[in-house]
Amino acid sequence: METIVPxxxxxxxxxxxxxxxxxxxxxxxxxxLTSNKDLNVPMNNITFEPGCRNNWHKHTGGQILIAVxxxxxxxxxxxxxxxxxxxxxxxxxxxxxxxxxxxxxxWFSHIGIACNSQTNENIxxxxxxxxxxxxxxxx
Amino acid sequence: METIVPxxxxxxxxxxxxxxxxxxxxxxxxxxLTSNKDLNVPMNNITFEPGCRNNWHKHTGGQILIAVxxxxxxxxxxxxxxxxxxxxxxxxxxxxxxxxxxxxxxWFSHIGIACNSQTNENIxxxxxxxxxxxxxxxx
Numbered sequence: 001m002e003t004i005v006p007x008x009x010x011x012x013x014x015x016x017x018x019x020x021x022x023x024x025x026x027x028x029x030x031x032x033l034t035s036n037k038d039l040n041v042p043m044n045n046i047t048f049e050p051g052c053r054n055n056w057h058k059h060t061g062g063q064i065l066i067a068v069x070x071x072x073x074x075x076x077x078x079x080x081x082x083x084x085x086x087x088x089x090x091x092x093x094x095x096x097x098x099x100x101x102x103x104x105x106x107w108f109s110h111i112g113i114a115c116n117s118q119t120n121e122n123i124x125x126x127x128x129x130x131x132x133x134x135x136x137x138x139x
Numbered sequence: 140m141e142t143i144v145p146x147x148x149x150x151x152x153x154x155x156x157x158x159x160x161x162x163x164x165x166x167x168x169x170x171x172l173t174s175n176k177d178l179n180v181p182m183n184n185i186t187f188e189p190g191c192r193n194n195w196h197k198h199t200g201g202q203i204l205i206a207v208x209x210x211x212x213x214x215x216x217x218x219x220x221x222x223x224x225x226x227x228x229x230x231x232x233x234x235x236x237x238x239x240x241x242x243x244x245x246w247f248s249h250i251g252i253a254c255n256s257q258t259n260e261n262i263x264x265x266x267x268x269x270x271x272x273x274x275x276x277x278x
């Protein structure tokens with residue numbers, strides 16, 4: 001059954017993010033916003049259905065998130081989750097374990113910017129359990 | 140006389156951009172959105188008063204612009220200006236001469252992302268004349 005994605009930001013939604021589905025709990029969509037490889041700053045708009053989040057993971061080069069629609073969360077391992085809404089900017093330092101995704105009852109879109117992209121690697125870890133997600137988003 | 144800046148985006152407006160005023164025709168404001176230098180992707184929200192634009196210039200590392208509020212223009216030397224509104228993303232290749240700024244009758248905010256920041260230099264050229272600006276924004 002095809003999901004109808006609501007329009008929650010001024011940026012494109014793109015296609016269902018099947019390539020990364022194995023690293024996500026729930027459905028997500030990916031719209032590349034840039035294409036010039038000489039710039040070395042790849043930028044994508046990622047949209048999460050309510051409750052969807054990615055696995056715990058880290059980026060050897062770091063990442064920047066810019067919330068642009070709906071409501072979501074960002075959590076670093078061992079810390080309280082941070083609520084994200086349009087205008088929230090999160091700087092994720094290299095090698096910091098974290099996850100991000102939608103709030104339980106809201107769609108969410110953020111722009112994701114790969115940092116130090118010439119050398120960056122994404123290292124995917126275990127899923128965020130329902131218990132971890134519920135606890136993180138309880139506030 | 141202090142200018143009252145309207146709230147045109149979800150991002151902060153910051154302080155009047157006096158450091159770069161000599162490269163701008165009109166008043167602008169600058170809000171840094173990131174601070175972690177390990178990421179090598181400096182990101183600022185720049186706000187232009189109506190009619191304000193920066194000089195012709197180029198970046199040796201390139202730049203990405205994300206329009207987030209109001210209405211503005213981007214023009215590469217020798218090409219038609221491009222209208223920018225929230226959601227417009229512009230990739231500026233290294234060493235391409237260009238300018239950007241507000242529409243004549245609208246405030247404008249864009250996020251500016253420095254690319255290849257470890258080596259990037261900004262090279263400032265002559266102001267965009269009133270004739271060039273009027274012609275570019277006539278459409």
